[in-house]
Amino acid sequence: xxxxxISLVVFVIMLCGCTGNKIAKSMNDYREIDIRNLxxxxxxxxxxxxxxxxxxxxxxxxxxxxxxxxxxxxxxRHVAIVFVRPQRYTFEFMENGDYxxxxxxxxxxxxxxxxxxxxxxxxxxxxxxxxxxxxxxxxYGVSFGEANMIIECKKIYSEFLNPKSFIxxxxxxxxxxxxxxxxxxxxxxxxxxxx
Ligand SMILES: Cc1cc2nc3c(=O)[nH]c(=O)nc-3n(C[C@H](O)[C@H](O)[C@H](O)COP(=O)(O)O)c2cc1C
Numbered sequence: 128x129x130x131x132x133i134s135l136v137v138f139v140i141m142l143c144g145c146t147g148n149k150i151a152k153s154m155n156d157y158r159e160i161d162i163r164n165l166x167x168x169x170x171x172x173x174x175x176x177x178x179x180x181x182x183x184x185x186x187x188x189x190x191x192x193x194x195x196x197x198x199x200x201x202x203x204r205h206v207a208i209v210f211v212r213p214q215r216y217t218f219e220f221m222e223n224g225d226y227x228x229x230x231x232x233x234x235x236x237x238x239x240x241x242x243x244x245x246x247x248x249x250x251x252x253x254x255x256x257x258x259x260x261x262x263x264x265x266x267y268g269v270s271f272g273e274a275n276m277i278i279e280c281k282k283i284y285s286e287f288l289n290p291k292s293f294i295x296x297x298x299x300x301x302x303x304x305x306x307x308x309x310x311x312x313x314x315x316x317x318x319x320x321x322x
Contacts, residue, residue, distance in 0.1 A: 150261050150272040157277065157320035162198075162205045165319065169198040176234045177241050179271070180209055182220035182227040185264040190230075190255060190271075191217040192245025195309075198278075198316075205316040207280050210288075210309035216250040218310065226267040226281050227314060230274035237273060267317060276321050280314025287311075 151157060172178065173196045181190040196209040207229055211218050221227060232241065240258035247254040255262060261272035270277040288308040293299055 151263060151274075151322060152272060153263070154265060154320065156272075157322045160319050160321050162278075162316055162319050165198070169196070172231060173197065173229075176231065177238075177245070179230040179232075179241065179244060179274075180211065180217060180221070180227055181230060181269050181271075182217060182224050183269060184224070185262060185269050187220075188262070188269040189217045189220045189249040190244055190269075191215055191249075192241045196229075201313065202283075204283070206283070207278055207314045207316055209312050209314070211312065212307050212309050213287075214307060216248050221282075221285075221310075221312060224268070224282075226279065226317075227312070228265055228268045228270045228280065229278040230270045231276040231278075232273060233275055240273075265318075265320070276319065278316055279318045279320075281317055282312055283315045284313040285310055 149156070174194055177192050177194045178196070179190045180193045180196075181188055183189055191211075193209055193211075196207065198205075198207050200206065201208075209227075209229070211221055234241075240260060243258045244254055244260075247257070249255075255271075259273075263270050263272045263274075265277060265279055267279045267281070287310045290299055290303070290306070290308060
């Protein structure tokens with residue numbers, strides 16, 4: 128009896144391990160959560176663990192790694208704010224579409240993939256396949272089956288950072304020697320999905 132019980136426990140542990148690492152095949156593998164229940168800080172999620180900004184639709188999209196941005200509350204809406212330099216291929220997709228997604232991953236495992244997606248351009252080839260990620264259609268856009276959290280956003284405001292508005296002007300010399308100021312996108316959060 129004890130032997131059967133141990134086998135059962137081992138089986139359940141293995142099953143949990145398998146499902147935890149599974150690649151999501153559809154949004155059915157995710158459950159929608161209330162943004163107000165998100166316990167992680169934006170500084171940790173975006174700044175340390177990084178995110179993928181993806182814009183476009185499942186027939187034509189691009190993605191890039193981002194570590195600058197935030198999650199918060201603005202104009203009585205829950206928002207994500209991201210910053211994209213104009214030379215990024217993703218910039219064209221951000222400009223042409225109404226929506227974008229932020230995808231979050233188990234970082235120990237996916238940091239090399241995000242490093243690749245943050246150094247290669249989608250202009251030069253299929254970097255998503257090279258990074259080993261599986262595109263996944265979301266209600267409003269595209270994410271990846273490997274993501275453990277997806278935030279869907281609708282663009283509600285965008286503008287280039289204005290060099291004249293910097294109070295700490297040392298940032299300009301440090302971050303913008305080429306004067307390629309980021310465009311800021313404020314996205315209203317439409318859904319947060321977790322698995
Ligand atoms: C950790 C990390 C964080 C990054 N954060 C940003 C960012 O917040 N904004 C940005 O414009 N580029 C950022 N980049 C650079 C883009 O991800 C990179 O230039 C990418 O290759 C652009 O791809 P694309 O041309 O396919 O859009 C980051 C890169 C890395 C590795």
